[in-house]
Amino acid sequence: MNYGFNSEELAFRDEVREFLADYADLDGFYCQGHRWPEVRSMFSAMAQKNWLALTWPTEFGGLGKGPVHEYILWNEVAYARAARNPLAAGIVAKSIIRYGTAAQRATWLERIRTGDIHFSLCYSEPEAGSDLAGLRLKATLSDDGTCYELNGQKCWQSYAQDMDFLWVLARTGTQDSRGRGLSLFICDKAANGVRVAPLPTLDGDQLNEVFFDGVRVSVEQRIGDENGAWSIIGEALADERHIQFPPGRVRRDLEDLVAWLNDHDLGHDPMVRERMADLAARVLETEMLGRKVLATMVAGGNATVDAAMNKIIHTTVCQDIARAVLDLGGPEALVTGNRPELIWRQSLTETIGGGTSEIMRSVVSRQLLGLGG
Amino acid sequence: MTGSLDFATSEEQQAVAGAVARFCETHAVERAARDTEGDFPLELWRALAAMGIFAPAAPGYEDAGGALELQAICATLGEYAFPGPVAATYAALQVLTGVTREQVMAGDALVSLSGAGDTLLPYGTVAGVFLIAGDDGIHHAEPASAPAAVRTLGGEAWGRAALTASGVLKNSARGLVIGDIARSAYLTGIAARLVRETSEHAATRKQFGKTLGEFQAVSHPLADCAIAVAAANTLAHAAAAAFDARAADDLSPDPIAAARRLAAGAINSARRGALATAYACHQVYGGIGMTLEGPAFHLTRRIRQVASEAPARSREQSILLADAGLGN
Amino acid sequence: MDFDLNEDQQAVLESVERLLAQHAGPARAVALNRAGDYDHDLHAALEAAGFNQIARDLARDDTLAGLEAALTVEAIARSGGVVAAAAQMLVAPALCERTIEGPVAICTVGELTQPTPVRFAAHARSLLVLDDGDAYLVSPAPGTFEPVRTSFGYPMGRLSEGASVEPDREGQALGAGAADTLRNWWRLGLAVEAVGTMDAALGHTVEYLRQRRQFGRTIGSFQAVQHRLSLCAIEVEASRWLTREAAFHNAQPEAVAAAAAYALQAADTLFTETHQLSGAIGFTCEFDLHVWSMRLLALRQELGGVGAARRALVEARWGAA
Known part of the structure; x- marks a missing residue:
């Protein structure tokens, strides 16, 4: 029984943190559209460490690591608000590795691995x-x-x-x-x-x-x-479940909200404290559910239901943190570019993209509870 | 290198859970759980204790297993809505010593755990040991007079008396963490059963020519319940694993500190999830859920009761807020 | 008990809606908001048609002018009009018999001492300021407030650095009790605007969900969607009637607090549900939902929002805590 990471995994995490220290101000997780040249250059720097091919088999130029390393990498990147995980190295490359011809692998994988194309x-x-x-x-x-x-x-x-x-x-x-x-x-x-x-x-x-x-x-x-695409996209989706909603993002959102409350001396109000305690517990929920999804994948199991559950918990707490930001932020939270406003705006699409909450509930009700709907 | 993450239920957990489930099936626990008028079922409690189920995680009983076994046991007791101070007993066994501890372990003395300043004492008329969960830890206490009988809305036999507390007991920090783990596991167990049975009901009962479960207005709220139960269960599991010091050091170098924050999250999550589940499942059952002998009431009243027990929410809130870094 | 609009009220509503069909609407709101502008043309059209003075009797008589003004403000909010209708039509006449020159903005004194974004302030010719036990009127010189960048659907301004505002000479006339009057009518205005805005956001969403098909049927035919839209409709209607009742009673404090506490909470639900149920298109600027939805969140930020409205309700009903 183990909820943590082993020493080799922790050493990797530290290496990732050290790498990300140079990108503390990148802010590409929220605003990739505005920061693409910088994000792209960070991906190229990651490619120097061969991290874009972290989990690819060594025969295709990868490092042959498992999902735990992949989770650590993208969770830290999310916590640092540096970027979202790139599709090329994930869904695209993994599908080519699994279903591509030798010629296709030769054409695409190296260019993806080096961060040359996205x-x-x-x-x-x-x-x-x-x-x-x-x-x-x-x-x-x-x-x-x-x-x-x-x-x-x-x-x-x-x-x-x-x-x-x-x-x-x-x-x-x-x-x-x-x-x-x-x-x-x-x-x-x-x-x-x-x-x-x-x-x-x-x-x-x-x-x-x-x-x-x-x-x-x-x-x-x-x-x-x-x-033959249906099963390919299904498998590609299954490959990504542990890194699709990294809890580092909501942990950071919570930390930013707490810092803002502390700065504005708003931590005394009992109503605020009760609300914040519930949010803190829900961040713990998604951190542990996120690891459960990872554990299921490590064990080679089907993480569909766990991932659907985690998506609901993750995205709703993400939006509820954002709602608290707005509720407690006053008119200042409405100013474009202010931190509270940014946290709030960037939570908007989370319950839609990557499968709506309604689809996730249907997955749980059908696959876990044996119900229709 | 071995895999570093494991959320599966271990063989040890499955074994103790199975034994407790068999006990509950053979000892008419359902009847006791439905009783809202009789005295506390002391004999049943003693028989349960005689299985040795209170030993896991207790100091000096390392062979009996740890918090993970305790979590599995409590979740199973929750599934059967087993009456009595389950979480309080586990908390007490961390802090009690000597003869009292042996009496509690054997089910001969019942524990009443209340909050500081409370005069409404869980199982007050039948309890042999009174403890108070205060901000600074667990205290031993004596009632000023014999507690007067009070019947709670949930149909449990509690008592009313003023308590006089003595100093903080040793091992209090462990006791409160174990209490949180036990109570969240118990609440999660009841809620899990409620979701399972309500889903079975929804899958079979027909209205308007189809099963209830085919209506999204029924299936989606039940999915939300299942998600809430899974979240609470995962946190309780994580807290127990941390307590048993089997977690690696990225969570916290100190297992009790790591368990404390996860357990605070677990009880918050379990209380919220179980109460929401109670409401949602009653809504699905409709009229039949409102009757005393129906499928839900004996479970939901127990959720309400256990969710209201000491320690109060303020304790877990201060742990969660300190962990999140929110100043006072 | 009569919930039907009388003939006069019906006529007012129809006439303002005719005007709005010509001078307002989501496309216009989008263009104005992009530039951070105030709709001076709509303001002038409302002025010319007499709507800006619809409640001029308010401070004098026991009239139904408050309700008529509320119906008008609700309709303007529904149309996405970028004008300070509530301040002009509900708040100003309650404070002062003479006509206050528009556009009118409202803020608390704290929002001046600690310069904070204020709706319409950058365009206001008159500013009503709420102090603790006092209220005053100022006429800010151009440039006193600088525009603030926001995507929440209204032009906003913040007191410029080094600028200050002085009460205008007649401002003293607001007199005793003006602070309570200002607070109540301001809060009522927020509730009325929320009602019109929620109404339009929900209507726009429902219209889309009637059309859009997934899994071989319209999205609106899924029960998970229908029931949530029903709850939204209930909250909008409840907000509407609480608010109209408060306007009918000329902003009686308890009725206002109840209406605002309810409507501003409903605004949060409406934002969340209309966006969730619209899916990806709801987050694009081409879909007009944002014209109303973003405003719902801005309205919640004013005058202490839901929390202050709830405390006001407690105080009005049970006395100070």
Whole structure:
């Protein structure tokens, strides 16, 4: 029975902290859209330590570490508010390692490992958010079988404005084939017919719409079988459960709120204290549930339900900390760029992105409780 | 290098939990748990104690297991809504010595643990040992007069009397931590059973041509209950593991300090989760949940009762706030 | 007990809504907020149509002018109008018989001594200041307040460094009891604005959820969504009638405190639920929900918010604690 980390893992954590000391002011976890050049350069520095390939097998240039190291790395990065974990080294690279051909591995992995290229996830569409299996972006194989033509629209893509490549989920089967008719493609963002349009968001950052108008993608850039994407994206998602909602983020949010309350001498009010004690307990909840998700993955188990539970606890306490920030902050909390305002704004999308709270509750009610709904 | 994280229930935990569950099945614990009028079931309590279940984590009983076994036992007792001062007994066994300790361990003396200044004493008319959970630790106490019988709304036989406290007992810090772990495990146990049974009910009962569980208005609140129970259970588990000093040193170099903050989180989480579960499950059961002999009442009244017991919320709040760094 | 609007009230409401359809709306609010501007055109249109003086009898007579003004302010909030309607139409006439030149902003004296963002202050020709037991009127010179960057849906200003405000000569006339009057009408105004704003935020969300389909059906057909929208609707309606009752009773302190405590708490629920149920589109600027939702949070920050309203309710009902 062990809730902590062993000495080798702790040494790694210390090394990560030392690395992050140089990025204390980066603030890329909240505002990556504004800080991309700096975030990108931090990823390149991480690549020097081969941390982008921390968990890749050594035969593909990785360090061959397990999920514990990966958790430690991205949890510390979140606590330092430096960045969110990059898709390229995670979902994209792991899927290529698992399902790519030798040629595809040779083409992509090294460039990802060195931090040379970055990816944006293109899954959601205007009519397919929670219900991904209903997506419509069409990929049509050319008569000579050498390339696909992509036509359609993606919506709500994070960071697409800054990324180099797109990881595109597209329909290769009929519309009613649902999840069985989808394929995955790597598409150069600079390819003819790709257009990225910003969707400014309330948090001062942006999401994007990505339009595909007759975009030609070589068959070499289809990862996995045609119509075989559903299980690939499912496995990729499962790979990331322990680093998707790192508790370091909410621990830091709580610390910032506490510092703000102490600075403004607001720690005496019994109502404030009761509220803060509950928030502190809930941060402990997500810290331990986060480790439980990790432990389940280390043991090779299915963390779907644990991760769904953790997502609810993590994102609701995150938003309740933010709500307390606003409630206790007075009009000053409304000023753009002030710390309270920033904490509050950056919590907004957490209960939507990465699977809405409603979808998470349905996962728990179906898979754990045996109920419908 | 071995894996450094383990949240699975150990074989030892499963064994003691299984033994307690068998005891509860064979000793008509359900009847005692539903009784709202009779005297405290002293014989049942003694029989439970005779299994040796109060030894884990007690000083000098290292062979009997640690806080993790205690957590498994308390969660199982919670599943059966076992009547009596479960958490108070475990807390008391950390601080008591000599004959009194042996009497408590054997179930011959019942522990009444109240808050500083309280005159309403849990199990006051049948208790043999009175303790007070104060801000500075656990105190021994004597009632000024024989406690007068008081029946709580939850149907338990408590007593009323003023107490005179003596000094703080040795090992108080451990006692309070163990009390938090035991009480959060117990509350989590009841709530887990309530969620399980209510979900079974929702999966079978039909209204409007489908099962209740197919309505999101039913299934989503039950999912929230399950999530709250899981969070509290994980924290109680983590606190117990830390207490047993089996946690590595990233949590805290001092196992009791590490256990203390996790246990404070656990009792906060368990109380919040169990109370929310009680309300949500009553709502799903509808009318049948309101009856004394129905499926929920004997569980939810026990949640209410245990959630209200000493130590009061202010204790865990001050631990959590000090840990979070919020000044006074 | 009569909850129907009478003919006069109905006519007032219809006429202001006609005006707002022409001069206000979310697109206009977005453009103005982006620039941090005040809607001087809407203000002028309301002035020309007499709405800014709708409650001019308030300080003199026992009239229903308070309710008519409240209905008007509620409608302006619903339209996302970027004007200081509550201060102009509800608060100013309650304090002073003569017309106070708009735009009117309101703040506490503490927000001047410790310069704090104040709604509409950077554009205000008149500023009502609440001191502990006193209230006064000032006419800030241009530049007294500097604009503050905010995304919470209203232009805001903060006292410029080195600037100060002096009570204007007639400001002394606010007189005895003015502080309580100001506090009550200000709080009532917040509740009224919250009602109109919540109403629009919920309406916008419901309209979207009726259209958007996932899993082969509209999102609005999922029970987990429907029931939560129902609870929102209940909170909006309860806020509306508590608030109208308080306006009907000319800002009687207990009624005002109850209305504000309820409505400002509901505002938090409405923010959370309308955004959660709208999903990703709700966080984009192209979806108009933010025009109203962000304002709900700003309204909660004024005059001590829910906490102060609750304490006021306790004090009004049971005496000082």
